[in-house]
Amino acid sequence: MSTNVESWADVASLGAIYPFPGIEWALVIVAVVVWVGWHCWQIKSENDEYDTALRRYNEMGLDKALDHRGRHDAMMDGS
Amino acid sequence: MTDGLDSLTVIFTEFYYWVTVVIMFLIHVGFCVYEVGASRRKNLQHTLMKNTMLIPLVTITFFYFGWWIYFAFPHFPLIGGFLDAPFAVPWSELMGAHMGGAVTVQTASLTSDDTMFWARINGVFWAAFLLFSWTTASIVSGAVIERIKTQAFLIVVVLVGSVTWIIDAAWGWSWNGWMVQLWGYHDAYASSVVHGIAGGSALGVLVVLGPRLGKFAADGTPRDIPQNNPWLVTVGLFLIYTGFWGFYAACNIPIIDYTSGVLGVEGEPFFTATNIYLTPTSLSAITFNFLMSLSGGLLAGYVLSRGQPFWSYSGGLAGVITASAGNDLYHPIEAMVIAMVGVWVAYRMHHWVERKFKIDDAVGAVAVHGYAGFAGTVIAGFVLWGYPSNVAGDAAGWFGNTVDGVAAINPIGQFLGAVLMFWGLGFLPCWALAKILDGMGWLRVPREIELAGLDTHDYGDAFPYHGYRDTAMEDIDRELAKGQG
Numbered sequence: 001m002s003t004n005v006e007s008w009a010d011v012a013s014l015g016a017i018y019p020f021p022g023i024e025w026a027l028v029i030v031a032v033v034v035w036v037g038w039h040c041w042q043i044k045s046e047n048d049e050y051d052t053a054l055r056r057y058n059e060m061g062l063d064k065a066l067d068h069r070g071r072h073d074a075m076m077d078g079s
Numbered sequence: 080m081t082d083g084l085d086s087l088t089v090i091f092t093e094f095y096y097w098v099t100v101v102i103m104f105l106i107h108v109g110f111c112v113y114e115v116g117a118s119r120r121k122n123l124q125h126t127l128m129k130n131t132m133l134i135p136l137v138t139i140t141f142f143y144f145g146w147w148i149y150f151a152f153p154h155f156p157l158i159g160g161f162l163d164a165p166f167a168v169p170w171s172e173l174m175g176a177h178m179g180g181a182v183t184v185q186t187a188s189l190t191s192d193d194t195m196f197w198a199r200i201n202g203v204f205w206a207a208f209l210l211f212s213w214t215t216a217s218i219v220s221g222a223v224i225e226r227i228k229t230q231a232f233l234i235v236v237v238l239v240g241s242v243t244w245i246i247d248a249a250w251g252w253s254w255n256g257w258m259v260q261l262w263g264y265h266d267a268y269a270s271s272v273v274h275g276i277a278g279g280s281a282l283g284v285l286v287v288l289g290p291r292l293g294k295f296a297a298d299g300t301p302r303d304i305p306q307n308n309p310w311l312v313t314v315g316l317f318l319i320y321t322g323f324w325g326f327y328a329a330c331n332i333p334i335i336d337y338t339s340g341v342l343g344v345e346g347e348p349f350f351t352a353t354n355i356y357l358t359p360t361s362l363s364a365i366t367f368n369f370l371m372s373l374s375g376g377l378l379a380g381y382v383l384s385r386g387q388p389f390w391s392y393s394g395g396l397a398g399v400i401t402a403s404a405g406n407d408l409y410h411p412i413e414a415m416v417i418a419m420v421g422v423w424v425a426y427r428m429h430h431w432v433e434r435k436f437k438i439d440d441a442v443g444a445v446a447v448h449g450y451a452g453f454a455g456t457v458i459a460g461f462v463l464w465g466y467p468s469n470v471a472g473d474a475a476g477w478f479g480n481t482v483d484g485v486a487a488i489n490p491i492g493q494f495l496g497a498v499l500m501f502w503g504l505g506f507l508p509c510w511a512l513a514k515i516l517d518g519m520g521w522l523r524v525p526r527e528i529e530l531a532g533l534d535t536h537d538y539g540d541a542f543p544y545h546g547y548r549d550t551a552m553e554d555i556d557r558e559l560a561k562g563q564g
Contacts (some may be wrong), residue, residue, distance in 0.1 A: 001532035014178035
């Protein structure tokens with residue numbers, strides 16, 4: 001039982017030495033899903049964060065949000 | 080690999096590129112440090128994470144398709160079609176750990192010698208180009224700080240880092256690129272191939288993105304937005320200088336038997352380093368010129384800005400970038416003078432464009448990389464006029480040939496190349512993408528967020544234990560919040 005290489009004795013004839021050669025196409029599909037999925041998650045997460053912050057700024061008033069200590073305390077209390 | 084000399088050459092080359100990659104990593108460290116220093120305290124962490132997350136996204140997309148583009152696109156696709164590059168597609172066995180034995184799917188264009196070579200070189204060569212990709216994409220980052228949404232930036236960097244810049248590299252930074260073969264294009268250390276396109280890309284985004292709130296007074300006068308930490312900015316630029324050493328070395332091929340016949344030249348063995356076009360140069364030559372152009376840039380930047388640290392340091396960088404197109408061949412003093420000219424162009428253009436078009440390039444990236452790179456590419460056309468652009472050309476140059484029958488370096492080809500990279504592959508695609516992102520509401524943070532700071536609730540204050548000293552910009556923010564200013 002081996003996922004690929006069973007001996008280093010004839011190293012000169014070895015090709016791919018990573019496990020499960022032959023499934024590269026499937027790995028590429030997984031990789032593309034990870035890439036696109038990450039963008040989708042990041043876009044939603046960032047927009048949600050700004051929406052939340054905007055709601056808080058409306059509640060507290062933009063003046064207080066512009067006060068650094070006030071904003072920091074409010075953000076930390078509400079998170 | 081069984082032949083001793085061949086094996087030594089290949090493994091030395093493998094190690095050489097690996098070292099350059101490690102050194103080049105400092106460019107990105109420098110960009111992050113520099114941008115954090117240039118951002119206001121309320122935006123520090125957003126600025127840092129925006130540029131940091133460029134690393135994984137450009138890396139994976141460069142693995143998926145960027146590397147293939149470089150080898151498949153050297154001929155203008157509408158005329159020459161795509162070249163076969165079986166070692167560079169993401170499903171290739173040679174894009175992983177490999178000992179050079181037979182590949183499962185053998186193609187006519189992949190001989191056993193090719194397999195042996197790419198098994199050793201593919202990863203480090205890919206990584207060297209990947210670090211160029213990070214740099215190109217990261218140059219855009221500084222220009223757009225303090226108001227761009229991370230999501231937009233991370234989509235733009237995939238376009239720049241894994242598509243447009245590597246197309247220009249295939250066309251103009253490869254011995255068989257059509258710009259090299261037909262226009263005699265020469266840009267050894269990437270004045271336009273990396274810096275010009277990055278500057279154009281940044282400008283394309285900036286035109287749509289608009290200036291930071293408060294950057295321009297009601298009468299259009301630009302305001303100076305103070306940097307959070309000028310010391311950090313200069314340390315960042317020092318780190319970029321350091322990484323640039325690796326960048327220069329990575330643009331070379333460290334050792335080739337020049338007369339083996341492979342390059343169409345035969346004779347007694349003559350081992351040399353070459354540039355990316357396979358024309359001869361040496362590490363000594365580029366070391367002379369790197370340091371002399373850095374010095375010329377620093378001297379000019381200091382004079383122009385009257386000793387201001389930011390523009391003096393930026394001058395050093397712009398100087399190297401200006402001379403880079405021909406730094407494989409220039410005399411060191413030529414490199415120094417050319418660098419000084421480029422810094423003058425960058426400095427003057429930055430302030431003129433800022434005042435005339437209200438472009439808020441927060442760190443001068445368009446100037447230092449774009450205008451200096453453009454100027455340097457054109458200057459190389461005059462100074463290196465008549466030099467062979469490559470050694471193995473099989474097409475007549477449009478603007479003149481050398482006695483060897485290959486396209487000669489010339490001012491027209493260089494000018495067209497600079498225009499194509501800055502405007503055609505830099506500005507236009509990014510301007511179009513920015514318009515789309517803006518239409519979707521993904522480009523710019525809401526006005527209230529920008530005024531209060533992009534380090535919102537998930538971040539908090541970057542220095543919670545340090546007191547805050549308001550500057551005039553905070554007063555301007557308060558006026559803007561009230562609908563004035």
